Amino acid sequence: MGKQGKLSGKVAWISGATSGIGEATARLFASEGAAVVVVGRRIGLGRTLAKELTASGGLATAVACDVGSEREVRDSIRQAVARFGRLDILVNNAGMVHVQFLHEYTVKEWDRVMDVNLKSMFLATKHALPHLRRAGGGTIVNVGSISSFVGQAKTPVYTTTKHAILGLTKSIALDYAADNIRCNCVCPGITDTPMLREHLNTQPDPDEALRQRLRRVPLAVALTPLDIARGILYLASPDSAGITGTTLVIDAGYITAAEWDSQPVADRRARPAAVKASNSRRARRSPSKRKPRQ
Numbered sequence: 001m002g003k004q005g006k007l008s009g010k011v012a013w014i015s016g017a018t019s020g021i022g023e024a025t026a027r028l029f030a031s032e033g034a035a036v037v038v039v040g041r042r043i044g045l046g047r048t049l050a051k052e053l054t055a056s057g058g059l060a061t062a063v064a065c066d067v068g069s070e071r072e073v074r075d076s077i078r079q080a081v082a083r084f085g086r087l088d089i090l091v092n093n094a095g096m097v098h099v100q101f102l103h104e105y106t107v108k109e110w111d112r113v114m115d116v117n118l119k120s121m122f123l124a125t126k127h128a129l130p131h132l133r134r135a136g137g138g139t140i141v142n143v144g145s146i147s148s149f150v151g152q153a154k155t156p157v158y159t160t161t162k163h164a165i166l167g168l169t170k171s172i173a174l175d176y177a178a179d180n181i182r183c184n185c186v187c188p189g190i191t192d193t194p195m196l197r198e199h200l201n202t203q204p205d206p207d208e209a210l211r212q213r214l215r216r217v218p219l220a221v222a223l224t225p226l227d228i229a230r231g232i233l234y235l236a237s238p239d240s241a242g243i244t245g246t247t248l249v250i251d252a253g254y255i256t257a258a259e260w261d262s263q264p265v266a267d268r269r270a271r272p273a274a275v276k277a278s279n280s281r282r283a284r285r286s287p288s289k290r291k292p293r294q
Contacts, residue, residue, distance in 0.1 A: 003030070003031060003032070003033045003057055003058055004033050005031065005032030005033035005034075006032045006033070006233065006237040006238065006239065007029055007032040007033045007034035007089070007233075007236070007237060008032075008033030008034075009033070010033070010034045010035070010088040010089055011034065011035045011037070011080065011081075011084040011085070011086050011087050011088050011089070012029050012034045012035070012036050012037065012088065012089035012090075012091060012236070013037045013039060013076070013077060013080050013087060013089070013090050013091065013124070013128065014026050014029070014036060014037065014038065014039060014091040014093060015039045015040070015065070015067050015091065015092055015093050015094035015120065015124065016039070016040055016067075016093040016094030016095060017036075017038040017039055017040055017046065017049070017091075017093065018038065018040035018041075018042045018045035018046050018049065019040075019042075019045065019193070019194050020191075020193035020194055020195060020225050021093055021143065021188065021191065021193060021225045021228045021229060021232075022040070022091070022093040022094070023049060023225065024224075024225035024226045024228070024229035025091055025093065025225075025228075025229040025232050025233070026038050026049060026053065026060070027049075027053065027229075028226065028229045028230065028232075028233050029089075029233065029236070030053040030056075030058035030059070030060055031058070032233065032237070034059075034089065035058075035059035035060065035061075035083075035084045036050075036053060036058065036059065036060040036061075037060075037061055037062075037063055037076070037079075037080040037083070037084070038050050038053075038060060038061070038062040038063070039062075039063050039065045039067070039076050039094075040062075040064070040065065040094070041064065041065065041066055043062060043063075043064035046062030046063070046064070047062045049062065050062040059084070061079075061080075061083050061084075063076040063079050063080065064076075067094045067115075067116060067120035067123070067124070068112070068115030068116050068119060068120060070123050070127075073120065073123040073124050073127060074123070074127045077124070077127045077128055077131065078127075081131050086131065086134070086135050087128055087131035087132060087135060087138065088132070088135050088138045088139070089138060089139050089140075089141075089236045090124055090125065090128045090132070090138070090139070090140045090141070091140075091141050091143070091232060091236065092120065092121040092124055092125070092140070092141070092142045092143060093143045093232075094116055094117075094120050095116060095117045095143065095161075095195065096112075096113055096116045096117065096158075096195065097113075097155060097158045097195055097198065097199050098112075098113050098155070098157060098158065099154050099155060099199055099202045100154060101154055101156075102156040102157075105156075105157065109157075110157050113157040113158060113161060114157060114160075114161060117158065117161035117162070117165075118161040118164050118165065118168070121142055121165065121168060122168070125140060125172055125183075128140075129176065129179075129181070132179070132181050133179050133181075136180060137179060137180025137181050137182075138180075138181055138182075139181070139182045139183070139184075139235065139236045139237075140172060140181065140182070140183040140184075141183075141184055141185070141186060141232050141235045141236050142165050142168065142169050142183070142184070142185045142186075143165075143185070143186050143187075143188070143228075143232070144162050144165040144166060144169075144185045144186065144187040144188075144247065145158075145162040145187055145188060146187055146188070146189045146190075146249070146251050146254050146255050147159045147162040147163075148162040148163055148165060148166050148185070148187050148247070149163075149187070149249075149255055150255060155199075162187075165185060166185060166247060169183055169184065169185040169245065169247070170245045173244040173245030174245060177244060182235075182240075182243065182244040183244060183245065184235040184240070184243060184244060184245065184246050184247070184248065185246070185247040185248070186228060186231045186232050186235065186247075186248050186250060187247055187248065187249045187250070187251070188223060188227075188228045188250050188251065189217065189223055189249075189250065189251025189252050189254040189255075190210075190213055190214065190217060190222050190223060190251070190252070190254065191222065191223040191224070191225060191227070191228055192222045192223070192224060192225070193225055196222075210222070214262065215260075215261055215262050215263055216254065216260050216261075216262070217251075217252045217253060217254050217260070217262055218252065218253030218254070218256060218257065218260055218262060218265065219252035219253050219262070219265070220252075220262035220263075220265045220266050220269075221252055223250065223251070223252060227250060228250055231248050231250045234248070235248060
């Protein structure tokens with residue numbers, strides 16, 4: 001028996017689950033009682049995670065899968081059902097970024113990002129549908145991005161895929177509502193994941209590049225993978241019953257404003273600590289004006 005929680009008795013297939021948002025989602029789902037299928041190309045990492053989740057009282061298995069391959073996606077879903085007997089939740093999280101100007105792309109490079117970020121969702125949904133129907137319905141959560149709404153320099157194919165995910169999510173929600181299948185999208189902002197670091201490492205000074213990006217974020221913070229996983233859990237669980245075809249933006253306010261500089265926010269946050277320290281030093285220097293007790 002797995003743990004008791006919001007997803008008790010449910011089986012979840014999660015792509016890109018060996019690191020970042022996918023890994024955080026797998027951990028959170030397992031803690032909420034789901035049997036988790038850890039899907040990814042890096043099977044060693046997947047098996048390590050599955051063993052860890054199992055050792056902590058959860059149910060998990062790892063499946064090697066290139067999500068751009070229909071055969072491998074189909075087989076991974078079949079393995080999930082063979083292992084746990086059903087399928088209730090599909091989390092299409094796998095993604096990649098390729099930083100380059102459009103005119104520098106080869107067709108192969110363009111197609112690879114399209115396959116991983118977008119075609120994978122088509123394939124997983126296609127092959128999961130019979131099992132979701134057999135289970136009496138289910139939930140699909142697609143992972144988009146703030147780049148689903150705005151452009152981003154030197155990432156034309158990534159941005160294209162993320163915009164397309166919004167349309168795909170709405171189409172799935174409409175076409176399969178009669179099967180009691182809900183489909184929604186989570187759009188993360190700047191989240192400290194290996195993929196973000198990969199992107200930043202194309203810059204001359206990655207740390208400075210991150211600081212500059214965070215100055216455009218009203219809350220002035222980089223999100224954690226767990227921040228996003230909590231949103232995915234909400235949309236995958238009964239807590240969001242009745243919600244389908246929508247998008248949950250988790251971005252610390254990034255796309256709220258056209259222009260923003262968060263440095264004043266950071267300054268205000270630092271000020272209370274500085275004032276407290278200053279007052280403490282002043283108290284030590286100033287003689288007490290209180291009368292001694294009698």
